[in-house]
Amino acid sequence: MGDPFLRKLETFGPLPEPDRELIRSISTHSEHIKAAADIICEGEKPGEVNLVTEGFAYRYKLLAGGSRQIVAYLMPGDICDLHVSFLKAMDHSIAALTDTQVVKLPRDQIEALLDRPAISRALLMVIMTYEANGREWLANIGQRPAEKRIAHFLCEWHLRLRSIGLATDDTCEFPLTQHHLAETSGLSVVHVNRVLQSLRRRGLIVLKSRQLSFPKLDRLWDICGFRSNYLHMYGRWGS
């Protein structure tokens, strides 16, 4: 199933038919990864590139003191580690958040993809949106107080899921524990908990058994200053 990947590459416009054909054909063998298992670790330099086709994963960095920062979440269609096929080694690790299905693209297949100008360009764009996403996170963690910070992350999570057809207008799955949320937002677990309580009390979110919904989504967007422009989705979810 190279489907989510194809859709990802076509976010910014359709690819030539032969290119699409190529992409469909590469989805050779797919691997199942159990929740919480590492997909690839810092320092490694494997021969293939991983592609998430089902489930969720996240990038993280381990720091000297033993603390951990999650720096991105990967959803179906996302490329895990194109880096590795070019750069010398992984500078961070990737773990499965839920049970995950991952396609392993051998190096020569990557090369084949990059030889197609349209695909190569699409990849460049995808990488640039990842970069844009990282910048927004930086602003989020650097400037916003705890409540807005978490609210902002929740809005992003929901919108990203919505854009790949995995969420309704006001509800989505949410497989993160509060511990993940803490490592994502640079806050302590205890404080994350209190913030969530507060959001709940105010009727802004309903979060239970890994299901998240937003009774007043626009209100929440307002509160945390969420603007979707940095996600560069130009379909239904605009600028």
Next chain:
Amino acid sequence: MGDPFLRKLETFGPLPEPDRELIRSISTHSEHIKAAADIICEGEKPGEVNLVTEGFAYRYKLLAGGSRQIVAYLMPGDICDLHVSFLKAMDHSIAALTDTQVVKLPRDQIEALLDRPAISRALLMVIMTYEANGREWLANIGQRPAEKRIAHFLCEWHLRLRSIGLATDDTCEFPLTQHHLAETSGLSVVHVNRVLQSLRRRGLIVLKSRQLSFPKLDRLWDICGFRSNYLHMYGRWGS
């Protein structure tokens, strides 16, 4: 002078001679930007891509409350906004830190560059190192306490300058004000000041009239857990 840019693109290996020729030829007209002026603002979508050839610039994001987060620094050779030639609009702004010389690459020149597979690939790699840099910042701001956070940034600044021949082994220019440092690290100006004092008192840095030096650089690296791997420099400054 397309020189710093050429060097940048060749970080990961030399380009074919015709490609190098092309790059040397594109440096059409260069523009001078005064310190503190904006080079490009959020929301804009200009026809050309900016390239820093002299001086320093920085990317920043303005948040609702009026606060500002600096999300990256640009040094000679860095590409400001490839984004724009693909994505719909800038999702952040770029300002000159010092007086800056900027080459404006018109869109068709960019296209010409991307048509060369080797250049296109080099660009992809450069963008990926930018992404890696962003991840490290995220971990830095999210997890490290003020002192380590600032120390880490100083180490990075120095190493980056060193890698482009603008610093000696223990000294470099440092045109940022404490205000910039605050907006970079997500701390208040006052606290940045106190941290700098503390680093000075301990003999770890000497910072005066925009000159920064490191009497005990390895000690400082240790203290903040600085590891250069995320910069993906494979020359003299290893892994």
Next chain:
DNA sequence: CGACGTTTTGATCGGCTTCAAGCTTTGTGG
């Protein structure tokens, strides 16, 4: 010299962390 931007210092305040313990849900093997 005067003015403005930058750095410095002191005092106070508060958001978030840490520690600690109890509770609830999920998962697993007998």
Next chain:
DNA sequence: CCACAAAGCTTGAAGCCGATCAAAACGTCG
């Protein structure tokens, strides 16, 4: 299918890191 363990969530109390406010010293440039 129950029992128990493990993981996740919740709550309270105390303390600290860094924010904020305010004002003074410094430096740099017209």
